[in-house]
Amino acid sequence: xxxxxxxxxxxxxxxxxxxxxxxxxxxxxxxxxxxxxxxxxxxxxxxxxxxxxxxxxxxxxxxxxxxxxxxxxxxxxxxxxxxxxxxxxxxxxxxxxxxxxxxxxxxxxxxxxxxxxxxxxxxxxxxxxxxxxxxxxxxxxxxxxxxxxxxxxxxxxxxxxxxxxxxxxxxxxxxxxxxxxxxxxxxxxxxxxxxxxxxxxxxxxxxxxxxxxxxxxxxxxxxxxxxxxxxxxxxxxxxxxxxxxxxxxxxxxxxxxxxxxxxxxxxxxxxxxxxxxxxxxxxxxxxxxxxxxxxxxxxxxxxxxxxxxxxxxxxxxxxxxxxxxxxxxxxxxxxxxxxxxxxxxxxxxxxxxxxxxxxxxxxxxxxxxxxxxxxxxxxxxxxxxxxxxxxxxxxxxxxxxxxxxxxxxxxxxxxxxxxxxxxxxxxxxxxxxxxxxxxxxxxxxxxxxxxxxxxxxxxxxxxxxxxxxxxxxxxxxxxxxxxxxxxxxxxxxxxxxxxxxxxxxxxxxxxxxxxxxxxxxxxxxxxxxxxxxxxxxxxxxxxxxxxxxxxxxxxxxxxxxxxxxxxxxxxxxxxxxxxxxxxxxxxxxxxxxxxxxxxxxxxxxxxxxxx
Amino acid sequence: xxxxxxxxxxxxxxxxxxxxxxxxxxxxxxxxxxxxxxxxxxxxxxxxxxxxxxxxxxxxxxxxxxxxxxxxxxxxxxxxxxxxxxxxxxxxxxxxxxxxxxxxxxxxxxxxxxxxxxxxxxxxxxxxxxxxxxxxxxxxxxxxxxxxxxxxxxxxxxxxxxxxxxxxx
Amino acid sequence: xxxxxxxxxxxxxxxxxxxxxxxxxxxxxxxxxxxxxxxxxxxxxxxxxxxxxxxxxxxxxxxxxxxxxxxxxxxxxxxxxxxxxxxxxxxxxxxxxxxxxxxx
Numbered sequence: 001x002x003x004x005x006x007x008x009x010x011x012x013x014x015x016x017x018x019x020x021x022x023x024x025x026x027x028x029x030x031x032x033x034x035x036x037x038x039x040x041x042x043x044x045x046x047x048x049x050x051x052x053x054x055x056x057x058x059x060x061x062x063x064x065x066x067x068x069x070x071x072x073x074x075x076x077x078x079x080x081x082x083x084x085x086x087x088x089x090x091x092x093x094x095x096x097x098x099x100x101x102x103x104x105x106x107x108x109x110x111x112x113x114x115x116x117x118x119x120x121x122x123x124x125x126x127x128x129x130x131x132x133x134x135x136x137x138x139x140x141x142x143x144x145x146x147x148x149x150x151x152x153x154x155x156x157x158x159x160x161x162x163x164x165x166x167x168x169x170x171x172x173x174x175x176x177x178x179x180x181x182x183x184x185x186x187x188x189x190x191x192x193x194x195x196x197x198x199x200x201x202x203x204x205x206x207x208x209x210x211x212x213x214x215x216x217x218x219x220x221x222x223x224x225x226x227x228x229x230x231x232x233x234x235x236x237x238x239x240x241x242x243x244x245x246x247x248x249x250x251x252x253x254x255x256x257x258x259x260x261x262x263x264x265x266x267x268x269x270x271x272x273x274x275x276x277x278x279x280x281x282x283x284x285x286x287x288x289x290x291x292x293x294x295x296x297x298x299x300x301x302x303x304x305x306x307x308x309x310x311x312x313x314x315x316x317x318x319x320x321x322x323x324x325x326x327x328x329x330x331x332x333x334x335x336x337x338x339x340x341x342x343x344x345x346x347x348x349x350x351x352x353x354x355x356x357x358x359x360x361x362x363x364x365x366x367x368x369x370x371x372x373x374x375x376x377x378x379x380x381x382x383x384x385x386x387x388x389x390x391x392x393x394x395x396x397x398x399x400x401x402x403x404x405x406x407x408x409x410x411x412x413x414x415x416x417x418x419x420x421x422x423x424x425x426x427x428x429x430x431x432x433x434x435x436x437x438x439x440x441x442x443x444x445x446x447x448x449x450x451x452x453x454x455x456x457x458x459x460x461x462x463x464x465x466x467x468x469x470x471x472x473x474x475x476x477x478x479x480x481x482x483x484x485x486x487x488x489x490x491x492x493x494x495x496x497x498x499x500x501x502x503x504x505x506x507x508x509x510x511x512x513x514x515x516x517x518x519x520x521x522x523x524x525x526x527x528x529x530x531x532x533x534x535x536x537x538x539x540x541x542x543x544x545x546x547x548x549x550x551x552x553x554x555x556x557x558x559x560x561x562x563x564x565x566x567x568x569x570x571x572x573x574x575x576x577x578x579x580x581x582x583x584x585x586x587x588x589x590x591x592x593x594x595x596x597x598x599x600x601x602x603x604x605x606x607x608x609x610x611x
Numbered sequence: 612x613x614x615x616x617x618x619x620x621x622x623x624x625x626x627x628x629x630x631x632x633x634x635x636x637x638x639x640x641x642x643x644x645x646x647x648x649x650x651x652x653x654x655x656x657x658x659x660x661x662x663x664x665x666x667x668x669x670x671x672x673x674x675x676x677x678x679x680x681x682x683x684x685x686x687x688x689x690x691x692x693x694x695x696x697x698x699x700x701x702x703x704x705x706x707x708x709x710x711x712x713x714x715x716x717x718x719x720x721x722x723x724x725x726x727x728x729x730x731x732x733x734x735x736x737x738x739x740x741x742x743x744x745x746x747x748x749x750x751x752x753x754x755x756x757x758x759x760x761x762x763x764x765x766x767x768x769x770x771x772x773x774x775x776x777x778x779x780x
Numbered sequence: 781x782x783x784x785x786x787x788x789x790x791x792x793x794x795x796x797x798x799x800x801x802x803x804x805x806x807x808x809x810x811x812x813x814x815x816x817x818x819x820x821x822x823x824x825x826x827x828x829x830x831x832x833x834x835x836x837x838x839x840x841x842x843x844x845x846x847x848x849x850x851x852x853x854x855x856x857x858x859x860x861x862x863x864x865x866x867x868x869x870x871x872x873x874x875x876x877x878x879x880x881x882x883x884x
Binding site (some may be wrong): 613614615618621624625628629631632637640641644648649650655658659660662663666670674678679681682683685686727735739740742743744748751754755756758759761762763765766767768769770776 | 785786787790791794797798799801802804805809811813814816817820821822826827828831834835838839840841842843846847848850851853854855856857858859861862863864865866867868874
């Protein structure tokens, strides 16, 4: 037994205790347990990471055999390499900061205990997901985080809208999960194992690059990743998932769970390399998602929805990176994104917290001087999000764009699309900053964030800035990317575009040199913005395509037409029973007479047939 | 002559049966039924089955009909029953069955008085019947014994004063 | 072969007539005592037919069957009369049309 086991075990135990206390635990104890268990877990991860950095050894730990069915015996086993270390550090580190923040944010909530129970359970499941040695255990964690996401999105379940959002998140991701489960079945039947490392070896020996099977298997895995990471076409749940408490959005729907899809693809990159078609699809899905989400983010006015769309967009970048084969860059962006998006969400949560749960950015404003810590956090977070130079987001996004540029044939197109996305990112992130923190105040904050909120914000600020200089221990995990000498002009362009976005945002939303109202006065523009505001009408489209037909069918089947046949038989026999009941009159003589009649009839038949 | 005697017995049997089943008074009916059974016994005798005839008289006309009489008597207790008893002794009610029975007696005497002791057919002796019964029909005998046992148990159960069931007051 | 002086058909006709009498009695009488008597008549007629056949072919089987019928009649009467007593106590009548609690 070593400290590796403690890492997922501590949050799990804490969750169990919190759940079993049925909410009767005092607030102080509950929050101490909730945040403390993650803190201890983070400490264990830190120790593990330092020893890993010292010796670079991959650690494998088998606890027990989960089940044994024929040749298939998945184990409860952990596989810890550089990628896992990175993910674990992000999960426990940022998770701890968010838990700490939650203590203050959720202090007045009546079900604080339940909140921490779900959050701890989530962290445990997420750790299981990234530490899993085989895909089945990974799938357990995968579904565990899905469950916690459902529970936390619908945390304030008394409002039916929140329940609907939770169901939507659950069902939409379930579509992807089904595909993933099918993918696992396919891998198991074809390759005979689900252990990730042997699986990739087996795939490399049994399959040729570009075969149908790897393409099919990876496409199914991609389905799971797309659902979990809110990519096109299964991205519609994430904006609605903002119904949950803001720290939940920061932890689950920005930093960790939604990036599980990226992790999955990176973890099974060996399979994806065998399927260039799927990999290209990953890139195109990433590009389409990042653009669509960026446009949608431009038009939102709910502070959390803007961040939700930007999350979708940034995960699109990660998919783009994976699609062009720059796995390490994708994971790098995952990490930096976890820093700055958690920061942005927490800062947004602080704004909401201090502004009587106001979500609409047009009712905020002028908060620069009133909430200085939050303002600083937001500026740094937005700068990193927009990939302004020398912030963490700059390094990671730049790496992605350069990797896209280096790709043959489609590379420049992907690069151009990514640049357009970067421009839009600059506009919408600073639109948010300018509208919320500048201008005149429309709502006065009634409190200031305390140290439990400010502390994590400041720490994340630092991480968002210096995160780009952290060397991730990913050497040896992924195949070394070929480094092409890149034209310097390309680099200058990718540095300049976010700045251009910042400039445009300044001109439109702060300086007033470009009048937004004039831009919107054109009827086409107004309609376009409405279109973006509704998230490209994906919800309506799915409603039309799936929900309505499903409901119609359900409505039709509600009367159970198949059962009509059986009910008819029942009714007929009941009718016959009532008709025949008059024969059963309890009179002995009547029965005797009937018997005699029958006998006579029989005799008649026999006599007739007699020779 | 035996043939004639047979037809007379047959007519008596039919007439007594019809009379038995058309009576309103159970006791009268019973007397006619006994006459009918006696007539059938005479027919058995005439057909060369004296053993069967004897059993018919002893068990049917004797034991079984006595059961009927017992039950009818149990059902008609009291003063009203006694008054009816007196009425039954009036001549008309016993004349017809009495004369029928007398006729049958006469027939029997005639046949028994006949030197040959003939019957209308080949006699099947009781010995043969017994050997058949306890030979090939052994299983049937067993079944019949079980039937009688179950009849005994059933009669014992049903003959109790009153069987209390749920739902009875 | 024929051990009978009387044609067998005649005896069988008598048996049939007796059976029919019993049948009609069973169907027409409402008093359970008379219904039981009708049953006796019917059994008796069957016995007559058996004995006749036995005499006709000079076989003992006819009389064997007669004895079996006798046991059936005895058992039936014992149970039947027990039922009569119960019915009389329960319904205070022997009219079987009124003892129809088994009606559906």
